[in-house]
Amino acid sequence: MSRRASKDANHDEIVEHFELLGCSVAELHNAGLPGWPDTVVGCIGVNHLVEIKNPATAYGRRGLNPNQQHFSRDWRGEKVWAVCSTDEATALVQNWRSNAANKRGSE
Structure with missing residues (x-):
């Protein structure tokens, strides 16, 4: 039982x-999976x-x-x-946007 x-x-x-910053957000805090993060944040295609x-x-x-630590580790x-x-x-x-721009610039 979750x-x-x-x-x-x-x-x-x-x-x-996050949404005001132009991201999309899927809320997962009720997913019922031990340690699963609260959200998935979509930003610049990632x-x-x-x-x-x-x-x-x-x-x-x-x-x-502890559940979150195990999830993050695994x-x-x-x-x-x-x-x-x-x-x-x-x-x-x-940071995400800067890293994406740096990757595009080095290709």
Whole structure:
């Protein structure tokens, strides 16, 4: 039996922010798979797994829980990213876009 995951208090704000930055977001916090990240964020043709953490709670400040750590360790796709704020989401999107531009420029 899977447990219905709850969203962090900052979840909706961060999802909305990713969308304002031009990303698409699929929410997965209710997928029922242990350790599966909260969202898939589509940005410039790439899907990124993103875990949202809330630094206002002790649970959020502890970082990835054991299930999330195992998933992140065993996942053979792109790394799992974690964000705690809209500022971190902005920095992450800027990083993804910069890396994509650098790859295009080196081809």
